[in-house]
Amino acid sequence: MIGLGHGRRAVKDAGQESNLFRVRAAEGFLIIALCLAVLIGRYFWLQVLRHDEFSGRADENRVKLRPLPPSRGLIYDRNGVLLAENILDYRLELVPEQVGDVDATLARLGRVIAISADDREQFETLRKVKRRFHNIPLRYALEESEVARFALERHRFPGVEVVPYLTRYYPQGADFAHVVGYVSRIDSEDRERMEDARYSATTHIGKTGIERYYEDQLLGDVGYERVETNAEGRALRVLGRVPSKPGRHLRLSLDANLQRATVAAFAGRAGAAVAIDPRNGEVLAMVSQPAFDPNLFVNGISRQAYAGLVDGVQRPLYNRAVLGGYEPGSTIKPFIGLMGLRLGLRTPTDTVWSSGEFRLPGQQAVWRDWKKGGHGRVDLRTALAQSVNTYFYGLAVDAGIDRLEPEMRAFGFGAPTGIDLTGEPSGVVPSRSWKQQRFGKSWYPGETVIAGIGQGYWVVTPVQLAHALATLAARGEARRPHLLLSLQAGIDAPPEAVPAQVVQARVDAPDAAWDAVREGMEAVMHAPDGTARGAGVDAPYRIAGKSGTAQRARRRGNQEYNERTTPEHLRHQALFVAFAPARDPTIAVAVVVEHGSSGSKAAAPVARAILDAHLLGTQRGPAP
Amino acid sequence: MIDFDLMSRIERGLARWLKRPRLDLPLLCALLLVAATGLVVLYSASAEAPAQVLNQGLRLGLGFGVLLVFARIPPTVFRTWTPWFYVFTLVLLVAVLLFGEGRGAHRWLDLKLVRFQPSEFAKLALPMMVAWYLHDRPLQPSWRDLAACALILAVPAALIVKQPDLGTALLVGASGAFVIFLAGMSWRRILLLGGLGLAALPPWWQFVMHEYQRNRVRMFLNPEADPLGNGWNIIQSQIAVGSGGVFGKGWMGSTQARLDFLPEHTTDFIFAVFSEEFGLVGVAAIVLVYLFVIGRGLWIAANARDTYSRLLAGSLSMTFFVYVMVNGGMIAGLMPVVGVPMPLISYGGTSAVSLLAGFGILMSIHAHRLRGR
Numbered sequence: 001m002i003g004l005g006h007g008r009r010a011v012k013d014a015g016q017e018s019n020l021f022r023v024r025a026a027e028g029f030l031i032i033a034l035c036l037a038v039l040i041g042r043y044f045w046l047q048v049l050r051h052d053e054f055s056g057r058a059d060e061n062r063v064k065l066r067p068l069p070p071s072r073g074l075i076y077d078r079n080g081v082l083l084a085e086n087i088l089d090y091r092l093e094l095v096p097e098q099v100g101d102v103d104a105t106l107a108r109l110g111r112v113i114a115i116s117a118d119d120r121e122q123f124e125t126l127r128k129v130k131r132r133f134h135n136i137p138l139r140y141a142l143e144e145s146e147v148a149r150f151a152l153e154r155h156r157f158p159g160v161e162v163v164p165y166l167t168r169y170y171p172q173g174a175d176f177a178h179v180v181g182y183v184s185r186i187d188s189e190d191r192e193r194m195e196d197a198r199y200s201a202t203t204h205i206g207k208t209g210i211e212r213y214y215e216d217q218l219l220g221d222v223g224y225e226r227v228e229t230n231a232e233g234r235a236l237r238v239l240g241r242v243p244s245k246p247g248r249h250l251r252l253s254l255d256a257n258l259q260r261a262t263v264a265a266f267a268g269r270a271g272a273a274v275a276i277d278p279r280n281g282e283v284l285a286m287v288s289q290p291a292f293d294p295n296l297f298v299n300g301i302s303r304q305a306y307a308g309l310v311d312g313v314q315r316p317l318y319n320r321a322v323l324g325g326y327e328p329g330s331t332i333k334p335f336i337g338l339m340g341l342r343l344g345l346r347t348p349t350d351t352v353w354s355s356g357e358f359r360l361p362g363q364q365a366v367w368r369d370w371k372k373g374g375h376g377r378v379d380l381r382t383a384l385a386q387s388v389n390t391y392f393y394g395l396a397v398d399a400g401i402d403r404l405e406p407e408m409r410a411f412g413f414g415a416p417t418g419i420d421l422t423g424e425p426s427g428v429v430p431s432r433s434w435k436q437q438r439f440g441k442s443w444y445p446g447e448t449v450i451a452g453i454g455q456g457y458w459v460v461t462p463v464q465l466a467h468a469l470a471t472l473a474a475r476g477e478a479r480r481p482h483l484l485l486s487l488q489a490g491i492d493a494p495p496e497a498v499p500a501q502v503v504q505a506r507v508d509a510p511d512a513a514w515d516a517v518r519e520g521m522e523a524v525m526h527a528p529d530g531t532a533r534g535a536g537v538d539a540p541y542r543i544a545g546k547s548g549t550a551q552r553a554r555r556r557g558n559q560e561y562n563e564r565t566t567p568e569h570l571r572h573q574a575l576f577v578a579f580a581p582a583r584d585p586t587i588a589v590a591v592v593v594e595h596g597s598s599g600s601k602a603a604a605p606v607a608r609a610i611l612d613a614h615l616l617g618t619q620r621g622p623a624p
Numbered sequence: 625m626i627d628f629d630l631m632s633r634i635e636r637g638l639a640r641w642l643k644r645p646r647l648d649l650p651l652l653c654a655l656l657l658v659a660a661t662g663l664v665v666l667y668s669a670s671a672e673a674p675a676q677v678l679n680q681g682l683r684l685g686l687g688f689g690v691l692l693v694f695a696r697i698p699p700t701v702f703r704t705w706t707p708w709f710y711v712f713t714l715v716l717l718v719a720v721l722l723f724g725e726g727r728g729a730h731r732w733l734d735l736k737l738v739r740f741q742p743s744e745f746a747k748l749a750l751p752m753m754v755a756w757y758l759h760d761r762p763l764q765p766s767w768r769d770l771a772a773c774a775l776i777l778a779v780p781a782a783l784i785v786k787q788p789d790l791g792t793a794l795l796v797g798a799s800g801a802f803v804i805f806l807a808g809m810s811w812r813r814i815l816l817l818g819g820l821g822l823a824a825l826p827p828w829w830q831f832v833m834h835e836y837q838r839n840r841v842r843m844f845l846n847p848e849a850d851p852l853g854n855g856w857n858i859i860q861s862q863i864a865v866g867s868g869g870v871f872g873k874g875w876m877g878s879t880q881a882r883l884d885f886l887p888e889h890t891t892d893f894i895f896a897v898f899s900e901e902f903g904l905v906g907v908a909a910i911v912l913v914y915l916f917v918i919g920r921g922l923w924i925a926a927n928a929r930d931t932y933s934r935l936l937a938g939s940l941s942m943t944f945f946v947y948v949m950v951n952g953g954m955i956a957g958l959m960p961v962v963g964v965p966m967p968l969i970s971y972g973g974t975s976a977v978s979l980l981a982g983f984g985i986l987m988s989i990h991a992h993r994l995r996g997r
Binding site for chain 1: 879883899903938953
């Protein structure tokens with residue numbers, strides 16, 4: 001090799017090689033300089049021509065908006081008793097990215113903190129929609145002992161944290177379950193009715209009752225934190241913040257004492273009661289029985305518990321006070337009686353002969369009085385006191401259904417009362433057009449007869465009944481029943497006035513007419529022949545009341561009614577309406593006790609208990 | 625007495641060195657400037673980790689020490705030892721394949737005392753060997769010589785590809801190719817071989833490349849296809865560069881690195897941090913310094929005493945360009961992601977030492993240049 005190399009060296013021309021190299025080196029340098037120029041050109045393109053774009057992307061990278069949840073407004077009763085508050089609770093959260101093997105971790109975690117199949121399912125659902133570095137709640141409302149236990153084991157669970165949070169709590173439990181309602185986790189149905197942006201940090205939404213109706217007021221405004229985050233999405237420092245604005249506090253017209261007394265008066269029976277101040281439409285109590293503990297719903301009710309509430313025959317989730325449709329029965333009689341006076345069909349002293357049977361001319365059908373043999377000759381007072389059907393049969397027939405219907409509508413029957421709760425139905429006032437529309441059939445005169453005693457197609461809700469009674473008590477001044485007294489932006493803020501409750505509509509009648517009806521209703525309670533004298537006994541104030549016993553109206557299905565349905569039907573609804581003090585009423589109540597024996601026996605004592613609680617501040621024991 | 629004798633010798637040596645330094649001062653200054661810039665950027669990119677900066681400083685110190693030592697060794701010594709060095713390197717490369725360690729790739733050899741990447745030796749050994757082979761042959765090289773050079777290159781390059789370390793293989797291959805280019809290989813042959821190389825790309829893609837390498841190329845062609853996965857590096861690096869603008873965000877002002885958006889921001893992607901903090905002005909300045917280093921190196925080569933020195937010096941200078949181009953291009957999205965560091969700026973690796981050793985050889989060649997021409 002070396003020899004060969006030496007042999008070749010002779011042919012090498014050092015000078016020519018050196019020149020050749022210089023040319024090559026120059027060429028190489030030129031190419032290199034060109035390439036580096038291209039490189040600089042590329043940097044020029046990135047740093048000058050596209051600077052704005054990349055600058056924006058770097059900021060986008062860096063700065064994230066983190067929503068801050070507003071704290072939900074509190075709910076008080078009229079005297080400042082807390083009905084809904086926010087309490088500090090603890091939840092368990094997990095960041096999948098930091099955990100690694102999520103399934104194995106959950107299995108181990110299950111030995112420290114109980115995680116149900118429901119929790120697991122919720123978690124998996126959220127996991128699909130959230131990013132890997134986001135916190136995903138695994139369990140809410142940890143017990144103190146669980147928090148303590150986890151604290152000891154914490155080192156074994158990187159990426160799992162116990163996080164404090166504010167949760168809704170209803171200190172009054174089941175007593176306000178329907179009227180105040182509850183909040184619960186936002187679900188897909190809620191997403192359709194809400195503005196997503198306002199809820200970017202909020203996990204719960206009002207589902208029922210006041211919580212739902214005043215969701216907008218209670219929610220508050222979400223705040224934002226501009227945070228600098230790293231590539232993992234972890235916040236490193238706060239650049240600025242717009243604090244969240246807490247929701248407004250609500251003061252309701254409800255009286256917690258009255259509410260409790262009302263619940264107690266039901267003594268576990270199913271039914272509903274609504275108490276309204278006739279002077280202003282303020283709802284003082286609203287009860288639906290049976291009830292449930294709204295706190296169960298806040299952080300996700302277990303499947304089992306929910307099934308128990310839904311499948312029960314008693315349907316405890318159902319707010320009977322607003323949604324329940326009932327036949328008013330005889331409680332409609334004061335309104336029919338007033339109609340007779342208003343239309344000039346009767347004077348208070350006009351009498352009617354009650355033989356125990358009522359017939360329409362030329363018809364076979366017989367409508368009866370509840371008292372065999374009838375009540376004899378009765379005027380309006382006696383007709384109300386003894387609940388004489390015949391008086392009202394005749395009155396309804398004399399008026400005719402076409403005049404009866406608008407008279408009843410004037411008291412708010414057949415239309416939502418406009419109370420500040422959602423889902424209120426209209427109810428039904430019997431009429432030709434309604435029947436035609438509903439069943440495609442024409443009106444029978446016999447149907448007018450039973451309409452006069454609140455049977456047939458009639459459907460009223462307890463709140464409608466209370467509202468109509470309040471209007472009657474206020475001598476025709478109809479005020480929208482409402483639960484909200486005032487709004488308050490904060491504890492220290494002055495209460496914001498809610499628009500004054502103006503008189504919505506007026507039913508005109510001479511004082512004598514109002515007095516006559518009132519006297520009849522007082523006789524129900526206090527006269528020796530009054531049907532509910534038992535409930536009026538010993539009252540230190542005068543009560544105007546009226547009982548009713550009726551079949552529960554079905555709002556769906558074939559309502560073709562047997563006109564001769566006897567009042568002895570097995571499934572009675574006991575109703576009672578009352579206002580007091582009779583001459584200067586401050587409260588009007590409507591009570592329904594389902595499957596009660598009769599209005600005067602089952603529902604009247606409940607009404608009396610409510611009146612006593614309100615007017616005397618006493619609580620009677622459960623009605624017999 | 626002895627002490628006095630030693631002192632005087634040192635004194636004389638120093639005086640002689642100062643009078644006629646064996647170093648090319650402009651080149652040395654340029655290198656020091658780049659290295660100092662690197663440390664400054666590293667301090668910011670590492671989120672103010674003095675330990676890391678100190679570590680890199682020591683490594684650079686070692687590199688400059690090697691440079692000073694190599695500058696004292698005459699080029700003829702390098703030439704004489706070249707074949708042995710080459711064989712030694714081959715043995716190490718085989719050894720690293722058998723006993724090497726490292727994450728994913730076997731690149732490191734652990735000799736208890738020192739831990740190093742043998743491929744760094746190849747960066748010097750290859751151009752030396754090709755230059756040695758060609759130095760006493762007539763130039764331009766014949767086809768036979770070219771084939772021999774190709775063989776000299778192919779064996780170690782293949783061993784490095786096998787590790788796998790595509791970036792280093794590329795640098796090593798380029799350094800050999802530059803020797804051949806500088807030896808005067810005709811443009812016609814260069815174009816011919818270039819065409820053949822292009823034709824070989826599809827089978828290379830199909831049979832030789834690893835999946836991760838193919839993915840890198842795919843991502844380079846379309847990074848937005850997988851912005852959170854494989855395209856992430858490319859996109860985030862361009863965001864860093866682009867957001868720097870003309871004057872940059874200032875030292876310590878890189879949000880892309882500080883907030884961990886930029887991967888490998890102290891090593892392969894440190895130049896993105898530099899670009900973000902110092903802007904186009906900084907980039908242009910540092911590239912000009914690099915160009916000066918390359919030009920100065922080629923100037924030294926052109927004035928070298930013999931063919932071996934010329935070829936070697938030229939090749940080392942031009943290889944330095946490959947570092948800058950591949951790394952700078954990768955960061956700007958002009959080239960696929962290949963593990964080539966920004967010379968003297970990227971943190972870690974033994975590349976700083978081998979690079980500075982190469983410049984030591986250049987200094988030596990400079991010191992033994994032809995004079996009076």
